[in-house]
Amino acid sequence: MLLDFGVLLLYIVIACGFLTAALVAGRIIRPNKPYKDKLTTYECGEDTIGTSFIQFNVRFYVIALIFLIFEVEIVLLFPWAVVYKNVGLIALIEMGVFILILLAGFAYVWSQKDLEWVKSEIETEKEHGTNL
């Protein structure tokens, strides 16, 4: 067990060492002639306006939120799956209830159209007051 930990550490050290060597080798042999225009942000030839640290659509956040809840659920299912064959009926009932409660949440989210990526214009208007 501990030996495995050590071996894993050794493996990671070798991987990192290799990467560092590649980066250092690159730094030694490649040219380095920067000038101002070369170092600008690439935007297909247009001048950049503002930074790109912008606020983006809340949908990505909602997806991550739903994901987190389901990830917790699946992680909790793992210990159950290891032992459920030894415990019998009660394990099945318990897990059935557990999954069904969360499926209810999933159904709610689905019915509220939080899983839809493209919403119709009418819905967008309803949410934002204006048609964006």
Next chain:
Amino acid sequence: MNIVLELVKVLFAFVLVMGIVPLLIWLERKISAWIQGRVGPNRVGPFGLLQPLADVVKLLFKEDIVPTNADKGMYFFAPLLAMVAPVILFAFIPFGPDIVLADYTFKLQVCDFGVSILFFMAVLSTAVFAVAFGGWASNNKYSLLGGIRAASQLVSYELILSGSFLYILLKWNTLSFRELIEKQAAYGWTIVSDFPFSLLFFILFFIAALAENKRAPFDLPEAEPELVGGYHTEYSSMKFAMFFMGEYIAITVMCFCMSVMFLGGYHFPGVVDVSGNFLNALLGLAVILAKVFILIFIYMWIRWTLPRFRYDILMRLSWHYLLPLTVILILVKALI
């Protein structure tokens, strides 16, 4: 003595996973050419076999451009993460049967914690950060969009991967890849021994793996008509090479994982046994590599055949179809 053996094994594993990458680059170009009726690389070396080497040399000599507006520290770390995470993933996968030398049992797997599947899942979930941080640190709108798209996509499909791992646990009642292969050797490969479920989960896992590797038809994070290069738009030289190689390593590792989970890993009836001699281990390695390359060929076949999905279809596929299907299949499997 044992420590020297372990060191040799670790080096071998690293060389194996790094050595497959150039081969994959060459294969990808040859297969795409073959599918499209072209010849593909044929100038550098026999059959263009040295083309990947030429690519690496070219990338080494390229100037490394760091945009003025980028967040320097994280711009540097993101490609490292992109490459180290899949390399670590390979550590949990057994790539050959045990070798018994004198009285020391020598496992062809970098580290065996007994719960390798859990560890594999855990490290797999960190793949999000390389793209998210890389896209953010570049301070480029295309990169940021690519990074966020990638993060959302990976997160959505990860649930299906986790569900498939849960199915494997329900079916074989083990969390160790090594035990999994032993059980498959005894009772038949997963894909045939539990027919309707295993095939469905194999397909689910394969689709999710394509999305997790950001491969076509799910390569939205780097959709060039809309996002230039996606999250690696601003990366050049060796840093770009790292994103590139990291992607191919991730593909290799996912194919290894699939062959272990569903196709019996290094086991092949009548060819590989558990005698523990050296020749047998080599045969096992050849068997698992053959399975991996078949899977990789399917990956490439799909990439050069199917058009790219639209982003809303991609998300709908995951949340409206695949995820409910996974949960229902798991419930049914548990009930039976």
Next chain:
Amino acid sequence: MSLNEILLNIIFYALALTGLFSSFMVATSTNMVRTAFSLLGVLFSFAGLYGLLRADFLFAAQILVYVGGILVLIIFAIMLTHKIANVNLSNESTSSSTVIAVVCILFAVLVFIALTLPEYIKINQRNKPLTEMIGNNLLSDSLLPFEILSVLLLACLIGAVYLARKEVKE
């Protein structure tokens, strides 16, 4: 000291130092995305410590839930912030003296707990895998809390999604 103990110590101190250094970066960095990046280091080193204690399930759960889930959520939340154009934000609502006092009290509590524990958990004496023990426990003693947990998760899901949607409307 045997070779095993030396190895154990090296791994432990490497993980602990990484954790300390990353926590320090989390506390001092003024750039929010960099803070999230340092948090990655903190969570990883603590997961490594769980692994060292042979709490394999905790290791995986820590990385899956905290690193793969909550940290992604945090990154998205940061990118959703209104003032993201000015990334150099720091929380200036509390004076540093209060912070130091709170941290000192917390540290004292931790030291007290560490010193008064009846005995160190005997990590090497456990013969069953942790995942199996947790599973058995979930199906016997902790059955009711486990079911309540699912209701809690449901409440989280609905509440959070509702709030996120409300924010968009405003």
